Amino acid sequence: MNAEANPTHPRPPGWQMIQDSPSPGAARLLLHGAWNLQGIGRHMQQLRSELGRLAGQNRLDWDLRAVDALDTAGALLLWRAWGARLPSRTELSSEQRAIFERLEALPALPPPASQPLNWRLPLEAVGRTAMRIGRQGVDALALLGYFLLDLLHVLRRPGLMPWRETSATLYKSGPQALGIIGLVGFSIGVVVSYQSALTLAAYGANIYIVNLLGLSILRELGPLMAAVILAGRSGSAFTAQLGVMRVTQEIDALETFGVSPTLRLILPKVVALALALPLLVLWADAIAILGGMIIAKYQLGIGYPVFLARLPQVVPQVNFWIGIGKGVLFGAIIALVASFYGLKTKPNTESLSRETTNSVVMSVTLVILIDALIAFLLSDVGL
Structure with missing residues (x-):
């Protein structure tokens, strides 16, 4: 997802596949642009689907050091695409690593439990109305x-x-x-x-x-x-x-x-x-x-x-x-x-x-x- 830089606005979020990864047989995915709320807002659905596809590739090194701006919204988008864990081969700056460490420290929310059909609820609603x-x-x-x-x-x-x-x-x-x-x-x-x-x-x-x-x-x-x-x-x-x-x-x-x-x-x-x-x-x-x-x-x-x-x-x-x-x-x-x-x-x-x-x-x-x-x-x- 590449785009030309605009002199008045920050670059939209994107990436570039590079074959010079230090890991044998792997490719390096270089992320760039503004991975913040302003940058990803208009491209949210497209980014989510493409990141999910890229995260499924095992032989891929992620490099975020060229990202212009990263906030919690952009980090959360990547974090969910990675399956709520950092990939084993990821290059981050110290500020970026601190953001992901905060996300990692958050407690995992359990999936909502399915509520069985309660036949008492309609009767309770009728009773409350009558009262x-x-x-x-x-x-x-x-x-x-x-x-x-x-x-x-x-x-x-x-x-x-x-x-x-x-x-x-x-x-x-x-x-x-x-x-x-x-x-x-x-x-x-x-x-x-x-x-x-x-x-x-x-x-x-x-x-x-x-x-x-x-x-x-x-x-x-x-x-x-x-x-x-x-x-x-x-x-x-x-x-x-x-x-x-x-x-x-x-x-x-x-x-x-x-x-x-x-x-x-x-x-x-x-x-x-x-x-x-x-x-x-x-x-x-x-x-x-x-x-x-x-x-x-x-x-x-x-x-x-x-x-x-x-x-x-x-x-x-x-x-x-x-x-x-x-x-x-x-x-x-x-x-x-x-x-x-x-x-x-x-x-x-x-x-x-x-x-x-x-x-x-x-x-x-x-x-x-x-x-x-x-x-x-x-x-x-x-x-």
Whole structure:
């Protein structure tokens, strides 16, 4: 592996076979160039294969005295090619010999033992997961118990309720979310109406667009859409806020002064979201039905007075109250889940980001599961 020397860079590693070896019948392999990390880096695979082939020749004398630079990386490459021992006929400088003596003094690592298949490992993994879920369930029940006790305490003594924190949370979670919820609600109403209009028009059932839109939006899509948006918008903010307070030990300070974190931090959030989300559901229902009415007007020719007059006739009022009740329930669940993961945060930024993500995922998952359960339990109500 010969190369021309470069005036600005050291010579790459190489060698030259010379037939003037002092040993009878042997050849001398003269190594030259830079046998250091910089020199061998780009030629590692080629050097390893060619050195392995050369090391297999018995009648060969190795001469490293012409090497420009040798470090531990280059010496280790040669050492492995030689089989972790110096060849019997090797010419080295004193500095090079010291490097190889250090390699020779290193203890030989035994080959990794093959691990037999352990059938217990999957069971242990399942057990650890079950124990972790169980611990989280116990912690969640403890938080719920503290919350209910503080709620009963506040109901007996309303003056203890932190009304200022509740009103601030209500404003941040309610009026400030009207824009995004209105935009998404209008889009959903337009999409549902447009997709349904094509099928209904094919069967001459144009007027049933009112039934479809009213039932789907008031009972299912409105509450679900508002809850998902609020979980991502306000739930993540609650988790991050409590997580930062946990990191900065503000929650520990409240407990030191005898102030209940549940009463001061969690109860206002639950009350605010339980009040804000039903109002947001009402807003989402109105905007979504407005979008559906516009599409029904231009796709199916159903006028606005006809649509509004038929809506309360074909959609029982109980569907509206089911949607509002879902809003109250979903708001309380989102606030409790966000608070639970916020209090779980450990004093580091990685835990804060992880728990915020877990909060949003768990909130959305619970909202969807509970919505499906309510739909199953109330399947005969309001239809």
